[in-house]
Amino acid sequence: MNKVYVFIALFFVLVHQEEAIGQEIDNQFWLNYSLKVKTPTKFSYGGDIGVRGVWSNSEWNQILIRPSANYKFNKTFSVALATAIFYTDNNYTSNITEFRIHQDFNVEWLQTKWFSMFSRLRIEQRFFTYQDNSISDEFRVRGRLLLGAQSQDLKWFGPKRPIYFQLLYEGFQTFGSDNTEFLVNQGRFHIAFGHRIAKNWKYEFHFIEQSSRLYETSGLKVGQEIFRLRLFHTINLKNSKPTNPENEEDRVDDFN
Numbered sequence: 001m002n003k004v005y006v007f008i009a010l011f012f013v014l015v016h017q018e019e020a021i022g023q024e025i026d027n028q029f030w031l032n033y034s035l036k037v038k039t040p041t042k043f044s045y046g047g048d049i050g051v052r053g054v055w056s057n058s059e060w061n062q063i064l065i066r067p068s069a070n071y072k073f074n075k076t077f078s079v080a081l082a083t084a085i086f087y088t089d090n091n092y093t094s095n096i097t098e099f100r101i102h103q104d105f106n107v108e109w110l111q112t113k114w115f116s117m118f119s120r121l122r123i124e125q126r127f128f129t130y131q132d133n134s135i136s137d138e139f140r141v142r143g144r145l146l147l148g149a150q151s152q153d154l155k156w157f158g159p160k161r162p163i164y165f166q167l168l169y170e171g172f173q174t175f176g177s178d179n180t181e182f183l184v185n186q187g188r189f190h191i192a193f194g195h196r197i198a199k200n201w202k203y204e205f206h207f208i209e210q211s212s213r214l215y216e217t218s219g220l221k222v223g224q225e226i227f228r229l230r231l232f233h234t235i236n237l238k239n240s241k242p243t244n245p246e247n248e249e250d251r252v253d254d255f256n
Contacts, residue, residue: 027055030228037235045069047082055227062088066100080104094132101125113152120146146170153196166192166204186211188226204230 032050039045047067054060068082086098102124110117122144129137147169153162168190192206208226 026059026224028224028226029053029055030226032228032230034230034232035235036232038238040238042072043069044072058091060088060090062086070104076108078104078106080106094130094135096131097129099127099129115149115151117147117149119148120144122146141175143173143175144170148190150194161198162196164194164196166190166194166206168192200234200236202232204228204232206230 030050030052032048034046034048036044036046045068047065049066050064052062052064064084064086066082066084068080070078070080072078080103082100082102082104084098084100084102086096086100088096088098090096102122105121106118107120108116108118124142124144126140126142127137128140149167151165153164155162157163168188170188170190172186187210189209190206192204194202194204196202206226206228208228210224210226212224
């Protein structure tokens, strides 16, 4: 248990270091519903829908739809493929429609009695269409590397509805021109609280410190604080007897 607290303390140290090199420009709220359907094979499918926006005003709002499929080779390795539509409504600049394809390579590489660790490499192909005809449509490729740690289930509120904590960092690297993308993501630090409220339902609340830069060439770093609520629903089509939900969980597969 003490090791979990050490991870949480390290998170706050990293957050304050990130704030020291940037300035906050907005607070955001993200809301997601995620569905995962497990089949009798190693294949699963599902997706998520969500909304995002600025907490204090309606400067911009975003809607996303992201169907996905996953194949789990064993307890350690899995891969995933997804497509997505992101529509961003901007009050002061052109509205944007982004069509995205991504491939995930997931590893759950450490299990202890206190916590588990996982990682994910994601490659995204991003196609941008701008409502303003004076801005040319664009294509970019982005790489994302996520590293995470999750506590084992904690039965502080009873064995049937355990809770858990997560600590995560994700770095971004865009290949190609970013000249028309206002905020170019560079990194996200997460601390999250999760609660299994039923056999097939859980929710997570994430506090995220995100660092970005203004356009590709300005070099000015800015920060955003993001509050994210995620609701997860799992449908198990397997004919076998249900097992411990903690053992059945694919931690890295659930993170988008």
